[in-house]
Amino acid sequence: MNNLEDIAGPILSGLGYDLLELQVQNSQGRAVIVFRIERLDEQPITVEDLERASSILSLEMDRLDPIRGEYRLEVESPGPKRPLKNARHFERMLGLKAKVRSLSQNFTAPIEKIEGELVTFNLEGELVTLKIGDFQANLAEFPPTYR
Incomplete structure (x- = not known):
C-alpha cells in the first residue's frame, strides 16, 4: 500500500489535495482502491474536486500500473468519520469527539x-494524553459547521 501512497500523495498534493486515507478492499473478487482526500486550503471538498482527482489518479494508475489485474478506483471526501492523523487534523476538530484505538485502550x-505531537482527550473527566502515531483516531461526531 505504501507504493500506492507514494504514487498518489505527490499527484494529489500537486492538485491541491491531501491524501487522508488509502484503503484497498475486495469486492466480488476485484480490488477496490479507495482514496479519501481533502483540500489543502481546508475548504469543503466538492464533487468537481473528486472528479478532478479521480480523473488524474486514473490516468497515472493506468500509466504506472501498480496493481495486477482489474481494480476499481474510488475517490471520496473524508465524510463524518474522517481519519485524524496529524496535529493539524486534531486542531481543526478541537472540542469534538474522536473514536480512539491504541494497543492499550479504545475509547x-x-x-x-x-x-x-501530544493529543489530550477528556475521558469522562479524566485527561488521557497520547502521542500521534501511537494510536488511530476518527472523528466520532460531525461538526455543526465545516472546519
Whole structure:
C-alpha cells in the first residue's frame, strides 16, 4: 500500500489535495482502491474536486500500473468519520469527539488540547494524553459547521 501512497500523495498534493486515507478492499473478487482526500486550503471538498482527482489518479494508475489485474478506483471526501492523523487534523476538530484505538485502550472522547505531537482527550473527566502515531483516531461526531 505504501507504493500506492507514494504514487498518489505527490499527484494529489500537486492538485491541491491531501491524501487522508488509502484503503484497498475486495469486492466480488476485484480490488477496490479507495482514496479519501481533502483540500489543502481546508475548504469543503466538492464533487468537481473528486472528479478532478479521480480523473488524474486514473490516468497515472493506468500509466504506472501498480496493481495486477482489474481494480476499481474510488475517490471520496473524508465524510463524518474522517481519519485524524496529524496535529493539524486534531486542531481543526478541537472540542469534538474522536473514536480512539491504541494497543492499550479504545475509547470515544472529546479532543481537549493539542501540544506538538501530544493529543489530550477528556475521558469522562479524566485527561488521557497520547502521542500521534501511537494510536488511530476518527472523528466520532460531525461538526455543526465545516472546519
